[in-house]
Every structure is written in structure tokens, then in C-alpha cells.
Amino acid sequence: MNKLSSLSDAVASIPSGSHVAVSGFAITRCAMAFAREVIRQGIKKLTISQCLGAMDTDLLVGGGAVERLIYGGGALDRFGRLACINAGIETGSLRAEEYSSLSIAFRYLAGSLGLPFIPIRSLSGSSLLSQLQERSGSDIAFVNDPFSGERWLTLKPLLPDVAVVQVQTCDEDGNAWIMGPKWDSPEQAKASARTIVIAEHVVSTDVIRREPERCVIPNLLVSHVVELPFGAHPTSLYREYDYDADEIKKYVEATKKPGLWKAYLDTYVYGVKNHQEYLELIGGSPRLTKLRADPTLGY
Amino acid sequence: MDFTPSELMAVSGARELEDRQVVAVGIGLPMVASFLAKKSHAPNMTILFELGVINPEPIHTGVGIADPRVWYRATTLNSFVDILGAILHRGRVDVGFLGGLEADQFGNLNTTLVGDPKGKFHHMIGSGGANDIASCAKKTILIMRQEEHKFRETISFVTSPGFVKGGNSREKAGLRGGPSRVITDKAIYGFHPQTRKMMLISIHPGNTLKDVTSTLGLQPVVPSLVPFTEPPTSEQLRLIREVIDPERMYMG
Numbered sequence A: 001m002n003k004l005s006s007l008s009d010a011v012a013s014i015p016s017g018s019h020v021a022v023s024g025f026a027i028t029r030c031a032m033a034f035a036r037e038v039i040r041q042g043i044k045k046l047t048i049s050q051c052l053g054a055m056d057t058d059l060l061v062g063g064g065a066v067e068r069l070i071y072g073g074g075a076l077d078r079f080g081r082l083a084c085i086n087a088g089i090e091t092g093s094l095r096a097e098e099y100s101s102l103s104i105a106f107r108y109l110a111g112s113l114g115l116p117f118i119p120i121r122s123l124s125g126s127s128l129l130s131q132l133q134e135r136s137g138s139d140i141a142f143v144n145d146p147f148s149g150e151r152w153l154t155l156k157p158l159l160p161d162v163a164v165v166q167v168q169t170c171d172e173d174g175n176a177w178i179m180g181p182k183w184d185s186p187e188q189a190k191a192s193a194r195t196i197v198i199a200e201h202v203v204s205t206d207v208i209r210r211e212p213e214r215c216v217i218p219n220l221l222v223s224h225v226v227e228l229p230f231g232a233h234p235t236s237l238y239r240e241y242d243y244d245a246d247e248i249k250k251y252v253e254a255t256k257k258p259g260l261w262k263a264y265l266d267t268y269v270y271g272v273k274n275h276q277e278y279l280e281l282i283g284g285s286p287r288l289t290k291l292r293a294d295p296t297l298g299y
Numbered sequence B: 001m002d003f004t005p006s007e008l009m010a011v012s013g014a015r016e017l018e019d020r021q022v023v024a025v026g027i028g029l030p031m032v033a034s035f036l037a038k039k040s041h042a043p044n045m046t047i048l049f050e051l052g053v054i055n056p057e058p059i060h061t062g063v064g065i066a067d068p069r070v071w072y073r074a075t076t077l078n079s080f081v082d083i084l085g086a087i088l089h090r091g092r093v094d095v096g097f098l099g100g101l102e103a104d105q106f107g108n109l110n111t112t113l114v115g116d117p118k119g120k121f122h123h124m125i126g127s128g129g130a131n132d133i134a135s136c137a138k139k140t141i142l143i144m145r146q147e148e149h150k151f152r153e154t155i156s157f158v159t160s161p162g163f164v165k166g167g168n169s170r171e172k173a174g175l176r177g178g179p180s181r182v183i184t185d186k187a188i189y190g191f192h193p194q195t196r197k198m199m200l201i202s203i204h205p206g207n208t209l210k211d212v213t214s215t216l217g218l219q220p221v222v223p224s225l226v227p228f229t230e231p232p233t234s235e236q237l238r239l240i241r242e243v244i245d246p247e248r249m250y251m252g
Helices: A007-012 A032-040 A055-062 A083-091 A101-113 A127-135 A185-191 A205-210 A245-254 A258-269 A275-281 A284-291 B005-015 B029-039 B080-089 B130-136 B209-213 B234-244
Strands: A019-022 A046-050 A066-071 A095-098 A118-120 A140-144 A151-155 A162-171 A194-203 A215-217 A222-227 B022-024 B046-049 B095-098 B102-104 B113-115 B121-123 B139-143 B179-183 B187-191 B198-203
Touching (some): A007 A032, A007 A222, A032 A258, A046 A101, A066 A083, A083 A095, A083 B121, A095 A127, A101 A118, A101 A151, A101 B080, A101 B130, A162 A215, A162 A222, A258 A275, B005 B139, B005 B179, B029 B139, B029 B234, B080 B130
Parallel strands (some): A019 A046, A019 A162, A046 A066, B022 B046, B022 B095, B139 B179
Antiparallel strands (some): A140 A151, B113 B121, B187 B198
């Protein structure tokens, strides 16, 4: 089936109020073009989940699209903190449920397997647990192991409405390869009702069939395929392009003052009609060529 | 021989690691300590990054574990569930390295909420995989710079549990392992076997006992005889300076 779609059509398929799992990890493989389009379309009140908070989610929060965040903490590596998320938590405008990263990965895993709950050794003895019990008691419970009698903390599965996963390669039916470490992307896609794949390259199914063991997300999970070169910019996509340190620094600077942040959104999000215009804005192909990964290094 | 406090921290971290151990690390000093051990006395050690990376051999320094520079020449690239699930949660991680913005006397770490001098709390980083490593590794090693406001009797938020409230409270919380060492730029600490309070083990050369205790916001257990920390060897310094961190990105 041909599921090729424009970014705007794929994003328009997500109603306000949906639960969306997004694929970024700090400053790599982030669904950045997706986040910009969500903000442009005025989609609101999203629940976002992610095992490690990343730049895509921070932008979504800063753009006013997120009501609730279920995540495992995070930062923009050495570039800085997740300033929009942190500000939302500090002012109370964002309802954040904060776990460890493995807790989120396990909640997706339980969702992906159709399990009613999943036991975990993490969180016990921490303020994360006491805070979660105060804020979202229904997602956490204790059970006794029916075999040993041992008491276990258990987590409710996450079942997002849609996963949005940035990948290197897929076919028009959505069979997708993820190169490099995959963090929680496989479980995000499998736990979600459907997946939007945003790919650097769309190849023929014959190419996919030659190396089927590389397929991480099989077609049956996928509703839309968006071919979108540099869709993760300014974050990196392993084996395709490096992160754009200058653009990430501009973002981090902008998050430090409300006036600067409004100007950032006006320039990079509202100031362009689509991803093509965004790429021209940041310097077009001369700049993008410089970011291209060395095939032997992967960055 | 001249060496910096950071170099001694990395070397002290490396000395805690044994051949064939499985070690979960993050960027910075823990990574330098682990690579140093692997390039010297522990060649069969396994190095893990939580997001899905096993035994990389980077040739360029990275800005974090999300930087593909530090995945270079990995033997396996897989997933979070593969690493922190099927290796850590399964019980196969011998040593986890942790850092923190604040630590208390029982080795509990805070990376979530930190108060400023005006009493306002700021949200910082949160857990990532740190809480998971603190909960599931056979033991953890804490690496932090020593400042009075960073080491406190109590902390406002426990992101990653150490010995919780001391004594056997960690076991009661259903947790295995626990912190074995705290390595700072002034000294190395262990934990008292009964009270589980931080206990001074060695003082870095060039410091007095007063230098150590006056830069802590807590009272460590101080035994009657405290040796100096063994300085780095010239080979360890050569590996750090020429092979592992030639750009001095991690060592400052």
C-alpha cells in the first residue's frame, strides 16, 4: 500500500488532545520538522511521552502544543537543559509525570506486548516514586509476585494514539529501518495504535526485501510515510547528517528569555510555510552539505 | 609527577573496575575512567551506554551519549530495553557510574530539583537512566566535584537512591546493590557497613583533612588513620592525555 503523505497531511491526522510518542533522544533523531508543523497547525493539548526528554518535545512544549508530558527526564547534552519543559514544570503550565527512562521504556514494552502491567525494580526508594504516587497514582501499583510472594512495583502500559518516528530509510508501505542505537523507538511504534514514519529516504520494497532483518518497524504498524530529508535538523541522524551545533546553540539561547523565544518561534516555525522553506532559512544546501555524515564514521 | 584533580578522579574510577566486569557509563569522567580501565588492566570489560551502545571505541569526543561520535566502532547498537532492560534489569551490570548535582550522607543523588539561594526550586535534568542504574546495578560509583552545597546532610529530592535513609533501609525498599564509592576532586569515600554513612577512605595528595571536611556540607565518618590516594602512574596519564581525551573535553 502506498502510504506516502505530505508532512502537513500526516500531522493533520493527529487531533488535538492525542497522546503522541516521539522518537528523539536528547539531540539525536528528533522529530523536529514534525514538531514545527504541529505548532504551525495549532494542534493543542497533546500528551507527549518519551523515555528521555529531547529537543523535539522541548520545542512542542515551548510552542504551546503540550498539556501533559510522561517522560524520564533529559537534557540537550552539553548544549543545555530542556528549558521549555523545565519552565512548564516550574510554572505549573505543564502537567509532567516524571519517571526514570527505563520505566518509560518498560511502559511502552508492556503496551507493545498487550500486557496489563509490568513489574520494575526501578523507582523504589526515590522521590520520583513518591511524586508519582501523589500525581498519577493510577499508573503505579504494587503487586505480590504469585510465585515468590515478593512485593513488586508495577507500571501501567503506555498505549499512545500515534508514534512519530524519525528513521533513515523505509518503503512507501512503511517498512522502516533505524540505523544506530534505537533507544525506545521500537517499543514506541509497537505500543502505539499507529505510527507515522518520517524518513530521510523512501526506497522500493525490493530494497527492503533484500535485507529484511534490518526492518525495525513493519508496515502493518504504519499509517503515514513522509519522505523528508533533514527532518531531524538541527539534531543528528546517524549515518545521514550531524547535529547543527550553531542552530542548537541559537535555540538554547532563545529559550533563556521570553522575548527571544517568541522571536525564535516567529522565525523558525511561523516564519516559514513548510520544511523546505525552513531548510532554505537555515542556509539551504551549502549548509546542509557541510552537515552530511562521513559514511565510515556515521557522523 | 604533575596531574590534575580530574585526572586523579578518572584514575581512581578506573582502579575500581575489574577485568570482565560489565559497566554502565555516561559521558564525562565516568567514560574516561572506563576507557582507561579497558585500555590498561581490564581489556575484557564491557562498556554500556543506556540508549543501546556496547563497547564503542570513539576517536572523537562527543557532547553526550546522544552524540554519534561516542558510538563509533561499537560492537553492538541496539535499544534501551536491550541495555537497561535485558542487561541491567536482568542483573548483569557489575558497576554503574553516577554523577549528581547534590548528594547526601547516604549516597542518595539529586539531579531533579535544586534550590537557588533565594529558596526557589529549579527543575534540572531528572533521571534518564540514572535511577535505573542506581536501583539495579550490583554496585554504583559516584563521581562528583566536592563543594559544600553539593554534599549535604539531606537533599530536597532523591532522583537516584543510595542507601536511602541508612542502615538496612535500602534492602527494605526492595533494592539490591548500592553505592560503593564516592570519588571527588579531594578524596575517596566508602560507606560505613552498619550506618551506611559516607566514610572517608583516602585523601588526594596535596589536601589536608581540613581541606576535605571543610568543603563538605555533611560530616563523613573519619577513621583514625586515613591514607593518601595513590597518585596516577605515568602510563595512566599518557593514556588519558594522548589517547582518551586529547582535546581535554571531558577532563576540563
